[in-house]
Amino acid sequence: MKYATTMIIGAGIALLAAGLFMPGWLTFLLTLAFAKGLVVMGLLLLMRAGLVSFGQGLYYCLGAYCVGIAGDYFETQNALLLILLAVVVCVALAAIIGLLLCRYRDIFFAMFSMAFSMILYGVLVKSSAFGSSDGFNVKPPLLFGWTPTGESGPFLAYGLAVVALVGVGIFVWRYLRSPMGYAGEAVRENEIRVEYLGASVRRIIYTKYLLAAAMAGLGGGITALAAGHIDPEMAYWTTSGEFVFIALMGGVGHAAGPVIGAVLFELLRTYAFQISPYTWQMILGIALLVIILYLPKGVWSLVERVTKGKPL
Amino acid sequence: MSALLETRSLARNFGAVTAAADIDVTINAGEIVGVIGSNGAGKTTFINMVTGYLAPSSGEILFKGKSIVGKNPRQVMRAGICRSFQVAQLFPELTVLDNVLIAYGIMKHKILPLMSPLATKANIQQAEQLLEEYGITSYMAETVVTLPQGVRKLLDIALAMLRKPEILLLDEPTSGVAIDDKFELMDTVMRAVRKSGAAVLFVEHDMEVIARYSTRLIAFYDGRVLADGAVSEVMNDEKVKELVTGHHLDIDYEQEVQHA
Ligand SMILES: Nc1ncnc2c1ncn2[C@@H]1O[C@H](COP(=O)(O)OP(=O)(O)O)[C@@H](O)[C@H]1O
Ligand SMILES: [Mg+2]
Numbered sequence: 001m002k003y004a005t006t007m008i009i010g011a012g013i014a015l016l017a018a019g020l021f022m023p024g025w026l027t028f029l030l031t032l033a034f035a036k037g038l039v040v041m042g043l044l045l046l047m048r049a050g051l052v053s054f055g056q057g058l059y060y061c062l063g064a065y066c067v068g069i070a071g072d073y074f075e076t077q078n079a080l081l082l083i084l085l086a087v088v089v090c091v092a093l094a095a096i097i098g099l100l101l102c103r104y105r106d107i108f109f110a111m112f113s114m115a116f117s118m119i120l121y122g123v124l125v126k127s128s129a130f131g132s133s134d135g136f137n138v139k140p141p142l143l144f145g146w147t148p149t150g151e152s153g154p155f156l157a158y159g160l161a162v163v164a165l166v167g168v169g170i171f172v173w174r175y176l177r178s179p180m181g182y183a184g185e186a187v188r189e190n191e192i193r194v195e196y197l198g199a200s201v202r203r204i205i206y207t208k209y210l211l212a213a214a215m216a217g218l219g220g221g222i223t224a225l226a227a228g229h230i231d232p233e234m235a236y237w238t239t240s241g242e243f244v245f246i247a248l249m250g251g252v253g254h255a256a257g258p259v260i261g262a263v264l265f266e267l268l269r270t271y272a273f274q275i276s277p278y279t280w281q282m283i284l285g286i287a288l289l290v291i292i293l294y295l296p297k298g299v300w301s302l303v304e305r306v307t308k309g310k311p312l
Numbered sequence: 313m314s315a316l317l318e319t320r321s322l323a324r325n326f327g328a329v330t331a332a333a334d335i336d337v338t339i340n341a342g343e344i345v346g347v348i349g350s351n352g353a354g355k356t357t358f359i360n361m362v363t364g365y366l367a368p369s370s371g372e373i374l375f376k377g378k379s380i381v382g383k384n385p386r387q388v389m390r391a392g393i394c395r396s397f398q399v400a401q402l403f404p405e406l407t408v409l410d411n412v413l414i415a416y417g418i419m420k421h422k423i424l425p426l427m428s429p430l431a432t433k434a435n436i437q438q439a440e441q442l443l444e445e446y447g448i449t450s451y452m453a454e455t456v457v458t459l460p461q462g463v464r465k466l467l468d469i470a471l472a473m474l475r476k477p478e479i480l481l482l483d484e485p486t487s488g489v490a491i492d493d494k495f496e497l498m499d500t501v502m503r504a505v506r507k508s509g510a511a512v513l514f515v516e517h518d519m520e521v522i523a524r525y526s527t528r529l530i531a532f533y534d535g536r537v538l539a540d541g542a543v544s545e546v547m548n549d550e551k552v553k554e555l556v557t558g559h560h561l562d563i564d565y566e567q568e569v570q571h572a
Binding site for chain 2: 171185192194195196198200204
């Protein structure tokens with residue numbers, strides 16, 4: 001337990017140090033990837049309980065808009081304050097929607113969660129105050145009026161993404177080993193048994209849904225600060241689909257899966273787009289197909305096979 | 313003796329099908345009650361209603377004199393009534409150890425902790441002890457789907473006993489188990505039950521098993537109690553012979569795949 005925590009913190013420090021020297025494009029790519037990794041770590045909690053949400057874009061987008069709108073309204077660039085607000089608002093909304101969603105399973109859960117994200121999309125597209133479908137710009141973040149600067153310019157958003165990733169990573173890693181973490185597996189495997197052991201399946205799912213929303217809001221908030229621009233596309237169903245895509249690619253067997261998946265996804269997308277601007281989605285699709293065929297538990301399972309000495 | 317569990321005119325129908333009609337059953341502390349009845353007689357429905365899984369269409373269920381109608385399985389179980397299932401209800405893709413660890417994890421806490429680890433040395437040891445009691449320690453690392461029926465049944469019952477119930481309802485504990493192994497399984501279960509002092513109601517098709525373990529016998533037929541009394545008395549009842557134990561007995565009840 002201590003070992004894993006130390007490892008995660010060590011990796012975080014290494015990433016922060018590397019950030020000082022990284023070229024700007026890479027810092028940007030990794031920031032967005034880490035933010036998505038945060039969203040997918042939340043999705044992982046649901047997926048391990050057998051629930052695939054096709055609507056995490058709802059909180060990803062809401063978190064981003066919270067940061068953008070509150071930054072304007074309160075005239076602040078204080079990154080910590082804005083992100084905290086994003087998380088709180090997302091959890092508050094999830095507390096309401098979750099009451100309904102925790103009653104549904106399978107395709108109904110997936111479609112209902114997607115429906116809610118599409119409602120937000122619809123509302124934002126029609127809201128001219130927030131730039132309708134164009135969205136609007138977000139001011140660069142500050143940390144109490146200051147921003148760390150590396151070789152290629154300011155990289156506060158990157159720093160925030162790394163710190164959030166370390167925090168959430170440690171949380172998820174430990175969570176998966178806790179009774180609540182195991183309860184996810186239990187719900188997926190047999191709800192009747194869970195109830196007859198004395199736990200409420202709905203309460204378990206509800207808790208996981210709130211945690212997933214918090215992580216998605218966090219990822220969305222960081223994305224807004226990093227990208228400097230937000231638009232309703234973040235709530236569109238294809239964005240939510242991307243998160244599921246990343247989860248499948250990286251694997252949900254371990255907290256690191258979503259992060260690996262997200263980085264791989266962003267890299268693949270960037271290169272696929274450069275190689276073939278019109279058919280890049282096809283390249284991504286083929287990549288996913290290959291991974292599902294040969295590594296059904298995601299890219300992370302490759303790491304596990306190597307470390308556990310199992311044959312490839 | 314005071315009644316531990318008492319049902320009055322308990323009834324349940326599914327559309328036009330009457331699964332239970334007017335069931336009056338009383339179970340006292342310390343009793344081991346066998347239940348017989350052909351396929352579809354309403355035995356499982358009775359257990360489902362008592363444990364809060366199914367709401368009765370009408371009637372009353374009293375546990376230690378208080379009504380428990382309307383309570384959910386969690387509440388009924390906390391009150392002191394636990395059950396096993398005709399088809400063992402386990403976490404099939406997980407190991408036996410994980411099944412037990414999860415059970416303890418859920419049992420020990422009202423709100424499940426988010427951070428403290430579950431598979432600690434102490435918890436694993438406790439799980440081992442439980443498996444030892446039911447003689448299935450050697451299966452600890454195996455996945456449930458690979459287990460023989462008998463082991464699944466034992467694990468299912470072990471999990472039901474975790475809460476130290478005052479009354480244990482066993483739905484066909486020996487179904488799917490080879491004839492030669494039935495007594496061993498029942499011996500194991502009864503040893504654990506006797507240690508805890510719980511009263512037992514168990515559904516069973518094998519008359520030898522009934523004769524060996526029960527202190528009283530109830531025969532169900534068509535959603536009703538056909539006979540209730542001393543084992544020999546009920547077995548010799550003309551109606552029971554005709555409708556339950558007679559030519560009906562070799563029905564392929566193993567085929568019945570019914571969850572909960
Ligand atoms: N969930 C259900 N829906 C519809 N009919 C049911 C349901 N559960 C039980 N029944 C019916 O109720 C009757 C009694 O079933 P059950 O209690 O399972 O019998 P037993 O356990 O004695 O074999 C049967 O006719 C069965 O088909
Ligand atoms: Mg039955």
